[in-house]
Amino acid sequence: MTRTDPLDAFKAWLSENGASFPSLSFKASRSGCESRGRGLFTTNRITLEEGKSIATVPAKLVINTSLVVRIAKYGRTTPAKKLAQCVDGLRKGGLSAEGAAWERVCLLVFLLWGWVYSEPLREETGRERDSGEIVEEDPALSIDFWLPYVRILPDIDGLDTPVFWSGSPALSLLKGMELDDAVRAKKLKLTREYSELLPHLSILDNAKGRITLERFMWADGVFWSRVLSFGSALEGTDTTTSDDYHLVPLVDFCNHSFDQHIGWHISESASCRVELRAVDMAVGDVAADTELFISYGQKPNSELLFIHGFVVPENPFETLIVPAPFIEGSNVPFEPDGDEESEERELSEEAEIEREERKMQKIGAQIAIKDKLQFLSLLGLRRVIDISRPPMSGNVDEDEQGEIEVDMNDPTKGLLTDDGLLAMYVSVLTAEDGFGRTDAGGPRDNPEYNLGGHKIFPLTKETFSTLVQALPHYEVIRLRVFAVLLDMINFRLYELSGEYTQGRATRTAPLKEGDVITTEDMRMNKVEVFREGQYDLLVAAFGLLQTLQERWAEFDVVQEYLTAIQAGSDDE
Numbered sequence: 001m002t003r004t005d006p007l008d009a010f011k012a013w014l015s016e017n018g019a020s021f022p023s024l025s026f027k028a029s030r031s032g033c034e035s036r037g038r039g040l041f042t043t044n045r046i047t048l049e050e051g052k053s054i055a056t057v058p059a060k061l062v063i064n065t066s067l068v069v070r071i072a073k074y075g076r077t078t079p080a081k082k083l084a085q086c087v088d089g090l091r092k093g094g095l096s097a098e099g100a101a102w103e104r105v106c107l108l109v110f111l112l113w114g115w116v117y118s119e120p121l122r123e124e125t126g127r128e129r130d131s132g133e134i135v136e137e138d139p140a141l142s143i144d145f146w147l148p149y150v151r152i153l154p155d156i157d158g159l160d161t162p163v164f165w166s167g168s169p170a171l172s173l174l175k176g177m178e179l180d181d182a183v184r185a186k187k188l189k190l191t192r193e194y195s196e197l198l199p200h201l202s203i204l205d206n207a208k209g210r211i212t213l214e215r216f217m218w219a220d221g222v223f224w225s226r227v228l229s230f231g232s233a234l235e236g237t238d239t240t241t242s243d244d245y246h247l248v249p250l251v252d253f254c255n256h257s258f259d260q261h262i263g264w265h266i267s268e269s270a271s272c273r274v275e276l277r278a279v280d281m282a283v284g285d286v287a288a289d290t291e292l293f294i295s296y297g298q299k300p301n302s303e304l305l306f307i308h309g310f311v312v313p314e315n316p317f318e319t320l321i322v323p324a325p326f327i328e329g330s331n332v333p334f335e336p337d338g339d340e341e342s343e344e345r346e347l348s349e350e351a352e353i354e355r356e357e358r359k360m361q362k363i364g365a366q367i368a369i370k371d372k373l374q375f376l377s378l379l380g381l382r383r384v385i386d387i388s389r390p391p392m393s394g395n396v397d398e399d400e401q402g403e404i405e406v407d408m409n410d411p412t413k414g415l416l417t418d419d420g421l422l423a424m425y426v427s428v429l430t431a432e433d434g435f436g437r438t439d440a441g442g443p444r445d446n447p448e449y450n451l452g453g454h455k456i457f458p459l460t461k462e463t464f465s466t467l468v469q470a471l472p473h474y475e476v477i478r479l480r481v482f483a484v485l486l487d488m489i490n491f492r493l494y495e496l497s498g499e500y501t502q503g504r505a506t507r508t509a510p511l512k513e514g515d516v517i518t519t520e521d522m523r524m525n526k527v528e529v530f531r532e533g534q535y536d537l538l539v540a541a542f543g544l545l546q547t548l549q550e551r552w553a554e555f556d557v558v559q560e561y562l563t564a565i566q567a568g569s570d571d572e
């Protein structure tokens with residue numbers, strides 16, 4: 001018996017069910033020696049026209065929570081009943097049956113359900129008992145309807161995001177970077193979630209143990225790398241959507257490029273739900289056998305690697321994400337290691353006082369950081385700062401002497417976002433600036449904060465920003481922001497330098513076409529590209545910040561402040 005090629009079966013399924021994609025097909029996509037899996041290609045020369053769709057997908061082929069719930073409610077076959085049992089168990093097990101978390105779980109269930117039935121060997125005998133006897137009126141309620149799609153999804157080895165890199169030397173090269181923490185946190189979260197959901201998920205395969213943690217991670221990886229958020233696409237329009245997350249077969253075979261040809265759009269027409277249209281800059285003729293890319297958004301490499309397992313060399317949207325560098329963190333005194341008890345006995349009275357002071361300072365710093373974290377969250381600010389790649393030299397505003405101009409409205413020259421700058425203010429302000437939580441608000445869940453002798457009210461970003469700018473030594477605060485950022489960048493540069501990583505992993509030579517390439521080579525190469533991008537960004541940010549620091553230090557108010565501090569320390 002010859003088995004139809006899964007790709008041909010998929011294309012036939014799309015066409016039979018009303019998808020339209022004339023002059024397009026799917027095939028293996030490569031960039032040098034790196035595989036991009038499959039992608040969408042032109043089969044002949046086509047002309048991309050403004051606003052004109054080149055492919056459409058009908059609503060009946062779109063997978064979302066409503067579909068999963070519908071199969072569970074109305075499906076009559078054994079696989080559908082198992083899906084129903086699983087979904088029911090998840091609901092009764094305490095999962096709230098609404099919101100993004102629920103939508104994600106429903107789609108993971110769908111993917112795992114499809115996977116269990118996508119190979120004859122994994123099928124259950126119950127399914128065969130149904131065959132021929134139960135015919136669903138709505139074919140979409142049957143597992144068989146969805147198999148042509150599920151069968152061509154990438155398997156575990158086709159995902160290769162860092163959560164699948166356990167034990168890989170490439171993972172050790174991410175140590176000390178934000179991404180490493182994110183990978184660890186994600187693995188932990190998935191492991192916990194898996195053990196909570198397993199009693200229900202295992203219904204899908206009759207508790208045969210095939211839904212392993214790795215398989216669950218596969219479903220999560222497929223979900224995040226392919227899901228489209230209709231909610232974000234409809235933001236700012238009058239249209240709403242009951243389901244946010246959707247898997248859209250055909251559209252989800254488009255690979256990413258920042259120089260995209262096409263974009264996806266939600267359509268209101270009865271025959272089509274989602275369509276692909278040319279983007280303005282790509283209008284014109286396209287040769288046969290050209291891959292058509294969409295853009296996954298202006299994402300930095302950390303995000304592309306984390307979600308998709310690939311990086312873009314010289315990514316123009318490279319960003320460094322660092323935890324908010326609270327100034328109190330750097331003021332915590334160093335506590336030498338040692339046997340505390342024996343030390344205690346030997347300590348002189350003077351040393352004992354010093355030790356007590358250090359302890360109090362440490363507690364004070366911890367409380368201040370806790371208050372700051374609460375303040376950030378009350379203002380809707382994140383605990384991390386995104387540092388963007390500075391514009392290329394020549395693109396920064398310069399005066400006639402070629403010096404970077406100080407801009408009150410954009411003091412970091414685009415290095416930080418508005419929110420990032422506010423989070424930096426929170427990081428560097430201290431009680432000496434009149435910043436902190438007051439007890440006036442009573443219990444901790446209703447705190448009040450002051451700045452420069454004023455209550456920050458209402459507690460919004462706008463009030464906070466206005467009060468920071470009203471501080472008499474505002475320019476000094478800005479300068480402090482630059483100094484703290486410079487310090488942190490300096491440390492990051494040191495971490496990324498060869499010296500720090502020596503012995504951990506060696507640098508790989510760039511991959512060339514024709515090389516025999518292992519998965520490990522590919523991973524190392526991606527991490528190298530990622531690290532190089534981070535390094536270049538740090539060097540450029542360091543240069544720009546140094547210049548900004550010099551320019552801001554020229555302000556009279558800064559000079560006076562520094563002189564006063566110097567005089568104060570001389571008096572001491």
Ligand SMILES: C[S@@+](CC[C@H](N)C(=O)[O-])C[C@H]1O[C@@H](n2cnc3c(N)ncnc32)[C@H](O)[C@@H]1O
Pocket residue numbers: 031035036037038039153154158159225226251252253254255256257307308309310311
């Ligand atoms: C929406 S899917 C696109 C279809 C996918 N290539 C496939 O074969 O199923 C997204 C995944 O495709 C791959 N991909 C997309 N764009 C890529 C690129 N520019 N370079 C490398 N891999 C890419 C990544 O594995 C990503 O997670």
